[in-house]
Amino acid sequence: MRVEDLPEAKRPRVQTDNDCTGNLAIDTDDAKQEKISSPQVLLVDKYRPTKLSQVIGNAAKVTVIKEWLSNWRALAEGKQQSSKRRAKAILISGPPGVGKTTVARLVCYEFGYNLFEVNASDARNKTNSLVAEGLKNSLMNLVKEMVTNSAITVSETRKKMALIMDEVDGMSSGDRGGVSELIGIIKATKIPIICICNDKYAPKLKSLLTHCEECAFQRPMRPQLVKYITEIACKESIQITPEQVSELLETCEKDVRLTLNQLQLLAMKIKSHGLSSRTIKDTKGSPFINVERLFDHGNTSTLLVKERQAFADVDLMTLFIQENYLNMRPAIAANDHDRMRLIAAAACRISEADVMSKAVYVEQKWAMFPMAATLGTILPAAAVSGKREQLSAIPGDRNFHRFPALLGKSSTRTKVNRLCQELTCHYTCGKPCAASGKQLRLECFPLIRARSLREMMFTGKGGREQEGVESVVSFMIEYNLNREDWDTLHDLTLLHGKGPMFQSVASVLCSKVKSTFTRTLNRSARF
Ligand SMILES: Nc1ncnc2c1ncn2[C@@H]1O[C@H](COP(=O)(O)OP(=O)(O)O)[C@@H](O)[C@H]1O
Ligand SMILES: [Mg+2]
Known part of the structure; x- marks a missing residue:
């Protein structure tokens, strides 16, 4: 019997092993059935949707994926009639546990595709980065071969293949080439590629967005979920009220996978201790x-x-x-x-x-x-x-x-304090003085600012910029101040108000005076 003739539920699922060695593992549904009948079976596996109609929520998004996949061949062969630009890959984004991977698989099955599934974050968190790099590269090479080899992909007699790249935002910063590699694969591909991520706005995915059609999943509606989870609880003879289901959903942030896992945990605790609301998962959330x-x-x-x-x-x-x-x-x-x-x-x-x-x-x-x-x-x-x-x-x-703006302000304060300390240190090294840093900042630095600015502003006219600049530079040398100190001094003493004294140096002094000042100071600097 050919694979194509099998009913949907019996079709093999081809996916890469999680050890990321790139070996293909065939997961037949018979094996799955065996797993389910064992008492240890997880509810998420037992109630994994086997048809698109069983998926809760995001119906419009499912249609988008279906449409994209049904048009794929025409697009790849350049026969696309529609004026809308279509991409060779689609990026499904959305919070965890809302059915992204499940939908991607089911849509592929529905259109008669066999799956090649890669978890893009597999190579992450390996203790030895060199090993991870090697594995990642071998995996990527395998994927590249897979999507471009016409013997595998475009043969009419064989089963059609599709690639699912799961958790693409999990590509760690260590594998920097990850996303650009993926873009290269998308450009060359001869099979449909479905990328899945949680956050499509992640900076590293920015370049990927232009090469993919987008499809953003959302958390399903609460009433649908309450009904779905209550039904499962009923089938599993778990005694839980709809209010508790609602609370469970809230603490799990409508993550169906997490909710089902928590429900199972709850059932085990009910068996051993009786129901306690404390068994509900701690809320994380941002x-x-x-x-x-x-x-x-x-x-x-x-x-x-x-x-x-x-x-x-x-x-x-x-x-x-x-x-x-x-x-x-x-x-x-x-x-x-x-x-x-x-x-x-x-x-x-x-x-x-x-x-x-x-x-x-x-x-x-x-x-x-x-x-x-x-x-x-x-x-x-x-x-x-x-x-x-x-x-x-x-x-x-x-x-x-x-x-909280306070956090930003306190970091600015730390920076200003550090700069002020440096400035005070240079100043007091040049001319010993008894004033503290705070006194200098409040009383002395504003005066220096006013004086030096006034001198340079009025001497900038009529080609006489040298005069004021030289007196300011000799003052700075006397007090052991360098060019950065000059900038710091002006930043620290800038007050809000109207008039040239309240404007930043950059806007008050003309560029000729500024360049003369920098040149003269650099020439006569002793440090
Ligand atoms: N929309 C949904 N409808 C029904 N079950 C769901 C749904 N979303 C998630 N699940 C359950 O959670 C499990 C994991 O879903 P999965 O597709 O891997 O989520 P994601 O890829 O979005 O993190 C599924 O096996 C299924 O049991
Ligand atoms: Mg997933």
């Missing part, structure tokens, strides 16, 4: 997602779940709340007075959290930590929960929770 959840007025999760959202990274979440709470329009505020009252309440919680954090970190009173964390995150967020609004009226500015 701080942006967690802050959105905490500010969401519709978030009716229990305190336990909110704690997980807030405590994933308490220090950062506290800063996130502080950065964004003023932008919230609380859902329960009927008017602006109410709004102010609620914002004030949130501010009180934040300041109490601040006092408590000091006790925790300075006096090492760790018993107070949970309280400090709750006061700094969950309570202020709950007080102002509602919709975020944009207070600064910059047109086109997107309305999303901002990253």
Whole structure:
């Protein structure tokens, strides 16, 4: 019997081994059936969709892939009629566990393709990078041969082949050539290539985007998922209420694979200890997602779940709340007075959290930590929960929770302090003085700036730029200051205001004066 004659569920799946040696492994469905009947079988394998109609959500995206694949041959042979430019590869992107790999396989099966499946991130995290490099190259060579060898690919009598490159964003930075290699393969390919990634905006995939059709998967809708998971729980005789399913989905961020795994874990725990909500997975998620959840007025999760959202990274979440709470329009505020009252309440919680954090970190009173964390995150967020609004009226500015500016500012402060120290050190080496760095910065440096700028500004006229420049240069040499110190001095003392004294040096001095200054200083520099 030929492979083509087998029913869909019985077709062999050709894929590379996970050890990334490039050997092909044939995974027949008989073997799969054997695996499933064992008691250890995973729910994700047992309930892996075998038809596209069983896949939850993303129906429109499935159609896009189908359309692309059905037009593929015409495109490769240059018979494409449509005015729309089509690519020889498609890039499926989306969060983990929403069915990207499953859909890619099923669409290929539906169109009668045999699969060559490569997990692009296989060569990653090997302890010996040379080994990884070698493996990667042999794998890539194999893939190249696979997609360009006409004996394998375009023979009418043989089964059609397609390549799935899974997790292309997992190509580690070690294999830099990875993506460009892949682009080369796409250009030369004689078979359809389906690339799969989580984040299509990853910088390293930027060049890949222009060579692929795009198809972005989204997380399926909650009601569909609740129904699907409840049905599976019912079939498996796992006693779980729809509310618990909903909570499970939330903590798993609607990742179907993770939800099924957690459900299985839950079932095992129910068997041994009885159901406990603590068995539900810790929430990770990015701080942006967690802050959105905490500010969401519709978030009716229990305190336990909110704690997980807030405590994933308490220090950062506290800063996130502080950065964004003023932008919230609380859902329960009927008017602006109410709004102010609620914002004030949130501010009180934040300041109490601040006092408590000091006790925790300075006096090492760790018993107070949970309280400090709750006061700094969950309570202020709950007080102002509602919709975020944009207070600064910059047109086109997107309305999303901002990253704590404090972190950026503190890094700027560290840099400024370092530069100021250097400047002070040079200055006091040139002329011993009793003033501290702070005094110099506040009192002395602004004067130097004003004087030197004034001299150079007024001498720049009528070909007399040398005069002012020379006096400034001799002053700098006397005080042991170099060209970088000059830039630092002007950056540190620049104030906001109107007039030439408040503008940066670059905009005040003409280029002729600046180049004369640099030349003269370099010529007379002693260091
Ligand atoms: N949309 C979905 N519908 C039904 N099951 C799904 C869906 N998404 C994921 N699953 C389950 O999760 C498992 C892993 O899915 P997979 O396609 O590998 O996810 P991805 O490639 O997006 O990370 C599947 O075997 C299936 O059991
Ligand atoms: Mg996958």
